[in-house]
Amino acid sequence: MKQFAKKSLVLFIALFFTAALSAKTPKYIFYCIGDGMSFAHVMATQLFYENGNYEDGNESLVFLDFPVRSAIRTYANNSLITCSAAAGTALATGHKTNLAHIGIGPDKQPLTSVAKQLRDKGYAIGIITSGQLDDATPAAFYAGQMRNDTYQIGKEGADSQFDFLAGSTLMKPFNRRDPSQPYIYDYYRQKGYTVCRGPEGYNSKKNADKILLVDTDTTLKKWLPYVIEREPGKLGLEFMVQAGIEKLYKKKNKKGFFMMIEGASIDHASHPRDIATAIKETIEFDRSVRLAYEFYKKHPDETLIIVTADHETGGLTIGETTTHPFNWEYVNYQKMSKESLSKLFQKMRETGEIDTWEKTKKILAENTGLWDKIPVNAGEEAQLMQCYYETIVKKSSKQEITLYAKSEPLVADAIALLNKKIGVGWTSFSHTGGFVPFYAIGCQARQFGALNDNIEIPNTIRKIMKIK
Secondary structure, three states, X not given: OHHHHHHHHHHHHHHHHHHHXXXXXXXXXXXXXXXXXOHHHHHHHHHHHHOOOOOOOOOOOHHHHOXXXXXXXXXXXXXXXXXXXXXXHHHHHOOOOOOOEEOEOOOOOEOOOHHHHHHHOOOEEEEEEOOOOOOHHHHOOOOOEEOOOHHHHHHHHHHOOOOEEEOOOOOOOOOOOOOOOOOHHHHHHHOOEEEEEHHHHHHHHOOOOEEEEEOOOXXXXXXXXXXXXXXXXXXXXXXXHHHHHHXXXXXXXXXXEEEEEEEOHHHHHHOOOOHHHHHHHHHHHHHHHHHHHHHHHHOOOOEEEEEEOOOEEOOOEEOOOOOOOOOXXXXXXXXXXXXXXXXHHHHHHHHOOOOOHHXXXXXXXXXXXXXXXXXXXXXXHHHHHHHHHHHHHOOOOOOEEOOOOEEOHHHHHHHHHHHHHHOEEOOOOOEEOOOEEEEEEEOOHHHHOOOOEOOHHHHHHHHHOOOO
């Protein structure tokens, strides 16, 4: 009887400590969102790695090894195919809403994000994106507006009093409808923020209380330059994440921190079906998650990392045909994005610099690897030459128009051929309604194991953080 009582006491103590451990709340939360990142984007990047194309020596996306994995539905309240505004709102607030609604419900009433709720509980908050800070996904964590009210969204970023905001730029620093309203960067300063431009600007002002970190290029209207063509030392997602970790971790007067990390340009590269650029953007997103993972290894009992996407973009498929081989090394031969190559061709067409097929072919070869490193047969070249004749010689103005860019037809055909040579296909120039991946590791990660819808992610965060 005494032995039984002893065993019962040991069991009770074990269960008590197990329950106490399971009730532990994370001190540090990383919420990583690959904009437009589907299962196929993940697989394409993983296959690129596995073919020896990752210069840091790693052979896998870091989050593929996370123990909790799922598939997430992304539909909006009024559409099977969502947009970043509705999807970002679902991921931030736990509520479905209509297209183009940011931080507000279908009735346009304000919703509250988990970031704001954690701020009110004493956590430091960081919002980081490779796109504009006042664009849909980051804005869903601090604003409540229709997507086209960009100036007001920017003001709400300053009003949020989040500790660290970082991105490419703010889209509309002036209120053109009401010129009496303040210049948006001055408004941030009025609200106590120090505005830093680029890595040098941050390093010289990193001890400021609240920071707004943007690119040095004051004419920048969109996201940061793509990784595939970005100059060394320029502002990138990795730097912003490392700076954010450094800044938020030092906030010793806080209970911990919450950081949202968005790889915005995976989506932007996928709209025009640019696989090489999309893979390089997914790699940068992975490296940013890897920084969070390195932090997790130092604080394994206090850190939660979540990785997901807002929606799928492009209808990417692994395999262009059933018999076509994969040539992932061809990704390395493309030297600039489809968008930038189109702008280059537009300029050269206007100046007459590509007045022969041989000159045109040379530019394409230098920037895509076609002919020089990637075999092009006579039939494929004939199709490109026909496009050259129609658009350059006959001066056709027809362009391939997608959400964020206009592409020269010849460039569009060359990149489409490169996609085929690599071995991938696309079904759309827009978002699709497919499931997106979900991965988690760390403190309370198991609570996310049964999720299958985007609104369940923030609601589970609320549950484990004891937010009502």
